[in-house]
Amino acid sequence: MYCTNNKMSWGFSGxxxxxFILHVILNT
Structure with a gap:
């Protein structure tokens, strides 16, 4: 769930x- 959300963020987020930091924190 979070993985998909982060990937989406990576696309439209400046x-x-x-x-990246958020992705790491959520993955940990």
Whole structure:
């Protein structure tokens, strides 16, 4: 669920760094 949400965010989100950090935190 979160994985898909993050992938989507990566697509339309301008802040890639923020998305990346969020992805890591949610994955941990």
């Amino acid at each position: 802040s890639g760094t923020f998305s």
